[in-house]
Amino acid sequence: MSNTAPVEAAPSPGAAVTASHAVTDTAGVKHAALPSAGSTSLCANCGAPLTGKYCSECGQRHHDHPVHHFGHFVSEATEDLTHADSRLWQTLAALLFRPGFLTREFLDGRRARYLPPLRLYLVVSLIFFIVVDLNSRMTAPKFVVVNYNGKSFDYKVVPGGKATGTRAVTPTPSPADSEIPSGLAAALATPSGRQRLCEQAGSYITQHGGWLASWAPRVTQSCLATAAEGGPERLIEAFEHNLERAMFLLLPLAALAMKPFYRKPPRYYVEHLLFLLHYQVFMFVALGVATLLQMITSSAVVLDPVDTALNIYVPIYGYRALRRVYGQDRWLTLSKLCAVGTIYLILCGLVVTATISFSFLTL
Numbered sequence: 001m002s003n004t005a006p007v008e009a010a011p012s013p014g015a016a017v018t019a020s021h022a023v024t025d026t027a028g029v030k031h032a033a034l035p036s037a038g039s040t041s042l043c044a045n046c047g048a049p050l051t052g053k054y055c056s057e058c059g060q061r062h063h064d065h066p067v068h069h070f071g072h073f074v075s076e077a078t079e080d081l082t083h084a085d086s087r088l089w090q091t092l093a094a095l096l097f098r099p100g101f102l103t104r105e106f107l108d109g110r111r112a113r114y115l116p117p118l119r120l121y122l123v124v125s126l127i128f129f130i131v132v133d134l135n136s137r138m139t140a141p142k143f144v145v146v147n148y149n150g151k152s153f154d155y156k157v158v159p160g161g162k163a164t165g166t167r168a169v170t171p172t173p174s175p176a177d178s179e180i181p182s183g184l185a186a187a188l189a190t191p192s193g194r195q196r197l198c199e200q201a202g203s204y205i206t207q208h209g210g211w212l213a214s215w216a217p218r219v220t221q222s223c224l225a226t227a228a229e230g231g232p233e234r235l236i237e238a239f240e241h242n243l244e245r246a247m248f249l250l251l252p253l254a255a256l257a258m259k260p261f262y263r264k265p266p267r268y269y270v271e272h273l274l275f276l277l278h279y280q281v282f283m284f285v286a287l288g289v290a291t292l293l294q295m296i297t298s299s300a301v302v303l304d305p306v307d308t309a310l311n312i313y314v315p316i317y318g319y320r321a322l323r324r325v326y327g328q329d330r331w332l333t334l335s336k337l338c339a340v341g342t343i344y345l346i347l348c349g350l351v352v353t354a355t356i357s358f359s360f361l362t363l
Contacts (some may be wrong), residue, residue, distance in 0.1 A: 033091040091115045094121050095282055099317045100324030103275045107325075117277050121248075128284040129244045135291050136236065191227075198223035218361055225363045238359040250347060257343045261336050262326060275325050282317065284309055315341075 041050055050059035055062065078300045091114045102114060161235070202220030206213050226235050255272040290306055318341065322333045
């Protein structure tokens with residue numbers, strides 16, 4: 001009997017591989033053969049046979065020619081973004097002009113044609129806060145000038161000068177401000193006065209802050225950092241940086257606040273969370289477009305109609321989204337819109353206040 005192991009015939013060099021085949025080693029153990037590098041009928045990612053443009057096993061798109069140069073990469077990216085059935089454009093169109101439609105589609109199981117909700121939120125929120133940051137850098141800084149006439153304080157917001165290098169030019173106090181011999185305005189006019197006010201604030205918290213007394217040194221330090229040259233700009237930058245994460249934390253709180261309003265029929269918590277996530281993305285897109293317009297032009301002819309349209313469309317959008325997702329009658333939906341909208345605004349105020357406080361204490 002011959003001990004020679006059977007050897008499979010090798011395919012010709014020019015033959016296309018249409019299915020994986022087994023290879024037997026000298027020990028008689030079979031192993032799955034890897035598809036050849038030049039195969040066009042197997043998925044390059046998992047090796048499964050291809051029956052169309054996308055792999056039925058892993059979902060990867062099949063390319064007749066691998067991406068080897070920059071021009072090919074640009075053409076592929078352009079096709080993905082501009083193709084008529086691109087998920088990006090379908091998602092944005094539904095988000096802006098069909099309130100509640102994306103949420104309803106996701107809950108009904110029709111999800112493949114749209115961007116996943118969490119990815120959509122992360123991408124849009126990132127772009128939105130980049131636009132906000134650019135707008136704040138292009139806008140001249142503003143300063144609060146405080147006047148004290150012996151009986152009351154007067155607050156005025158004064159636009160600052162344009163940035164020169166890495167420093168902003170602080171507006172010179174008016175003669176009326178410099179004539180005040182005492183009071184808060186005089187204390188804020190000099191570095192020593194600002195330092196004294198910060199120290200007094202820390203002492204007050206130590207004496208009357210109760211359980212907050214341990215924060216007095218931190219408050220004093222942050223106050224001095226804010227009062228220093230460039231401090232307000234650093235505080236604004238820290239606030240904008242922290243606000244992005246704070247707005248993401250707002251959604252679970254608002255979804256929890258919505259749950260008592262939809263007990264009959266009972267709704268899952270995730271349904272409210274998904275609804276608010278899509279609504280927040282819509283707000284980011286709407287406010288981002290309005291901010292871009294403000295960066296492009298300052299004409300009231302352009303900006304006033306946009307502001308009016310947003311003030312009208314945003315509540316209508318919320319009402320129609322609630323109607324489509326939860327399917328309740330008009331008056332019940334309208335009453336819940338008022339209640340949920342009020343709670344949402346209160347939570348927004350609390351989150352913004354907490355973000356400002358956190359940014360100040362960590363400055």
